[in-house]
Amino acid sequence: MPVLYILLTTLIAIFTEVFLVALCNFRFFYVLNIALFKKISWKYMLIFSVVGSVALDVIYHYTLGTNLLLIGISLLLLMGISLIVPYESNLPGYSVKFVCIFLYYLSVAIIPTLIASGQWTAITGLMIGGMVIKSLASVAFCLVFDWLWSRLRKKDEGTKLRSL
């Protein structure tokens, strides 16, 4: 049953990603990966990432594995930095996320073209500005997501009343 939930969430995430990319080039699927990282079981996380990124590779006409590679590198970077800066829901934690998300947007602009055609993409100041804004929006999403996640009751505490 949880696998079904994960597949359904993946489908919704894919459609939301396509919608938001058409609207403002916002990478929702990746942000959701960041937000869910270390919150759900690694098996579900793996299913979610692999299925979603492969489907998105086909939709965006990327070489299969491109999205997964970008997500993997970004999460690896997040893990690396979290050895120095603690990965928590506080200002340093969100700053680390901001840097990782920004680097992800930068790599999205360069790596898919590099893999597909071997060409480097020219990065302009306007593109950097857009990336910063999108990274800030992504961090805001993570912030809201973390807050909502913390409000959810744990399975074994379902019958307990929440203390204000």
Added chain:
Amino acid sequence: MKNENNSEKHSNIAVYISLFLAILLLILDSLGSFAGIRKGISFVFEPATFQVNAVGKKVNEYFQVFVHLGEFQKDYNALKVEIYEKEALYSSYSILKNENDALKKQIALGNQETQYVMANVLREDLVDAVLIDQGSDVGVKQGDVVTVGNTFVGIVSSVDLKGGTVRLPSDANSHLEIVVLKSGQSNVTKAGILSSGVISGSPEGIKIENISMNSDVADGDTVYINDSKVGGFLALGYVVGLSSNPASTYKTAFVSPILDYDNLMQVFVRVE
């Protein structure tokens, strides 16, 4: 604490597996091994994502309108300036056309012996008089008749070097003799005159008095000025609001002027 460390450790394993799978997929797809899988996924997702993409782009277009609101404002202001320029140009054409029409009427009068001075009407808040921009320096003097073609406008009541005031028939001090002709009759002959009378200005309008009780004057008949001060027949307007009091010996009526005095732009002063 132990569980948390395990979960973190396993999450790290998921990242390593993801990276390994990504590299594997990249290599195999580059070799063309996943063509079938690509087609399958494409077959399932493309129609739905196409629709979602279209919706996203449509919403984006709406947002773009807000983004480019400043440019639209600039365009709007530029268009406004352009419209003002066109309006200014049009009004200058309008003045020229008006002058042309007035001159045509004056030429059609065919009276070559009398001298006329063309004057522009100046705007003023006067109700029963108009100001003109020609004065005694061009020979305009008090008592001169002002016309447009064969239509009576008024009589110059005061004049200075560069301008003058024309008293309109609606002025309370204006008293002129008139004749009434059957409507549609343009030639003034003794036989065609239905009645004579006197017009004078009143708060209600230009009032005709002394219309003979036995005359066949009706609403719509034409009123011509026939006064020694004017010297000749000049059209004024049409009879309206004809009323007769059985106890009185004459009828009264009002004149609806041919000319709209508020919109006069050029007039001709008959210089004797």
